[in-house]
Structures are given as C-alpha cells and as structure tokens.
Amino acid sequence: MARALEQYKLVLKDNPKNSSAMIAIAILLEHEGKIDEAVRQYETAIKGKKPVMALLALNRFYMRNKQFDNAITAVKRAKEIDPKIPQIPYLLGIAYTAKGDLANAIKVFEQLVVLSPKSPVPYYRLGSVYLLKGDNAKSISFMKQALERNPKYVPAMMGLGVIYEASGDSNNAIKSYERLLSITDNYVPALNNLAWLYVEEGKNLDKALSHAKKAVSIVPDDGQIMDTLGWVYLKRKQYSDAVKSFQDAVKMTPKHPTLHYHLGLALSKTGDITSAKKALEASLKLSSKFPEAEKAKKLLKEL
Numbered sequence: 001m002a003r004a005l006e007q008y009k010l011v012l013k014d015n016p017k018n019s020s021a022m023i024a025i026a027i028l029l030e031h032e033g034k035i036d037e038a039v040r041q042y043e044t045a046i047k048g049k050k051p052v053m054a055l056l057a058l059n060r061f062y063m064r065n066k067q068f069d070n071a072i073t074a075v076k077r078a079k080e081i082d083p084k085i086p087q088i089p090y091l092l093g094i095a096y097t098a099k100g101d102l103a104n105a106i107k108v109f110e111q112l113v114v115l116s117p118k119s120p121v122p123y124y125r126l127g128s129v130y131l132l133k134g135d136n137a138k139s140i141s142f143m144k145q146a147l148e149r150n151p152k153y154v155p156a157m158m159g160l161g162v163i164y165e166a167s168g169d170s171n172n173a174i175k176s177y178e179r180l181l182s183i184t185d186n187y188v189p190a191l192n193n194l195a196w197l198y199v200e201e202g203k204n205l206d207k208a209l210s211h212a213k214k215a216v217s218i219v220p221d222d223g224q225i226m227d228t229l230g231w232v233y234l235k236r237k238q239y240s241d242a243v244k245s246f247q248d249a250v251k252m253t254p255k256h257p258t259l260h261y262h263l264g265l266a267l268s269k270t271g272d273i274t275s276a277k278k279a280l281e282a283s284l285k286l287s288s289k290f291p292e293a294e295k296a297k298k299l300l301k302e303l
Contacts, residue, residue: 004028019048023057052078059091068099086115097129105129120146120153127159136167152183158190170197191215192228199235208232223253227262234266242266257286261296273303
C-alpha cells in the first residue's frame with residue numbers, strides 16, 4: 001500500500017491537478033484508517049480537473065462511513081456543478097433513504113422516473129422506499145412497474161418476493177422466487193428464502209434441501225443461510241444433520257438468539273437433553289424478546 005501511495009504522489013508531481021490520482025490516495029488513506037487525512041485529500045481532489053468525479057467519490061466515502069448528511073451535501077455540491085448527470089439524483093435518493101429521510105427519497109426517485117422513464121431502477125427504488133414506509137401495496141405496484149420495463153430485472157423480482165413474503169402471501173412469494181431462479185439459478189437470497197418457504201408450506205422438501213445446500217455451497221460462511229439448511233434438515237427429520245448445521249450457524253453468528261433456539265430444538269429431537277437446555281438457555285440469555293422466545297421457554301420447561 002505504501003508503494004502504491006508513492007506512485008500516485010509521483011503522478012501528482014507531474015500533474016498536480018489529477019483528480020483521479022488524488023481520489024486514489026484518499027482511498028488508500030481510508031484503508032489505513034486515516035479518515036481525516038482521507039477527507040482532506042478528497043477536498044483537494046475537488047479542486048482538481050474533475051471536481052464532480054471527486055465529489056461523487058466523496059459521497060461514496062461518506063456512505064461507507066455512514067455519514068449520511070455529509071454524503072447528501074457532497075452530491076448536492078456535484079449537482080451544482082453539473083445538474084445533468086443522471087447518476088446524481090440516484091445517489092442523492094440512496095443517501096436520503098440511508099438517512100431515513102423517506103419523503104425526500106421519494107421526491108428524488110420520482111424525478112428520476114421523469115428523467116429515465118424506461119429504466120426499471122427508479123421504480124425499483126421507489127418500491128424499496130415504500131416498503132420501508134410500510135406501504136406494501138405501493139411497493140408491489142412500483143416493483144411490478146420496474147418489471148414491466150425489464151422483465152428480467154433481478155432486484156425487482158427479489159423485492160417482489162420479499163414483499164409478498166412479509167405480507168404473508170407465500171404463494172406469490174414462491175412464484176416470484178421461482179421466476180427469479182429460472183433466470184439466474186445461483187442467486188443466494190432467492191435460494192435461501194425459497195428453501196425456507198417450501199419447508200414452511202410443507203411441500204417440495206427435496207427441492208428445499210437442494211436449494212439450501214446450493215446456497216450454502218455458494219456462501220459457506222453466512223450463519224443465517226446455514227441456519228436455513230439446518231431448518232430444512234429439521235423438517236425432514238434428519239436431526240443429526242440439523243444439529244451439525246445449527247452448530248455451524250451458531251459459530252458463524254453467535255449472538256443471534258434464534259439460531260441458538262433452533263440448535264436447542266434440534267438437540268432435543270436427538271435426545272441430547274443437557275446440550276439442548278444449554279442452547280435454549282443461551283438463546284434466552286441473548287434476548288428474552290426474540291420472536292421464538294416463548295417457544296424456547298416452553299421447550300425448556302418440557303425438557
């Protein structure tokens with residue numbers, strides 16, 4: 001990293017206004033944890049030959065560091081220099097959404113619809129914001145409008161499935177995920193969610209296992225994806241396999257009470273009551289109010 005830094009400094013020696021080199025130095029400083037120096041370098045880059053590029057890089061820096069007000073300011077400064085760049089309202093809408101300023105996010109994405117009426121992206125983003133607002137009907141409407149513009153737009157298909165699932169409409173959620181996987185069969189979120197829905201509906205248990213295994217093979221170090229595989233095994237009454245998966249899930253995500261509860265449930269099915277109690281107690285120690293807390297308490301009493 002030190003060598004790369006020196007190389008970019010040499011570029012600046014020959015071309016002091018090279019915004020790209022200054023941005024690269026800022027990114028290297030950020031990676032070294034020198035945040036204040038990185039900000040100063042971005043601000044210097046703004047005075048170079050490509051100020052808009054530097055401001056958008058500064059926006060991304062602030063977004064990475066969850067400084068959303070500063071991210072919004074950086075995009076607005078870029079807009080003052082060149083208001084015609086379509087990327088600017090998109091980034092502004094993303095920043096407003098991240099901040100939780102959903103009213104302004106909606107205004108910006110509505111403007112983006114006017115600027116890019118054939119693109120699925122602003123419709124998808126509007127659907128995502130309305131989902132955050134809790135307006136599932138509008139969210140579904142905008143996701144569908146996104147898919148009208150591009151029937152293979154994966155984010156909108158995934159978004160539609162998530163909304164249906166959250167609304168309790170399992171049939172349409174399953175259809176959305178199946179449609180998505182017919183286009184791209186390695187999309188882990190859809191594989192994971194569909195496997196879960198299949199077992200919850202008590203059907204397609206073989207497909208559920210296949211999808212869950214595939215998701216784990218693609219992302220082997222995600223505790224919640226591993227938990228889904230364990231849940232499929234549990235529903236298939238493959239209790240030893242379920243215990244192994246839940247143990248792995250707990251190792252990956254040790255502070256998630258639901259995963260400890262699932263492990264306790266699976267252990268109880270194998271007859272290992274002592275270990276089951278420990279797992280259930282661990283879940284309740286992490287939280288007494290997680291969704292399955294009452295089930296964990298009930299099972300503990302029964303063991």
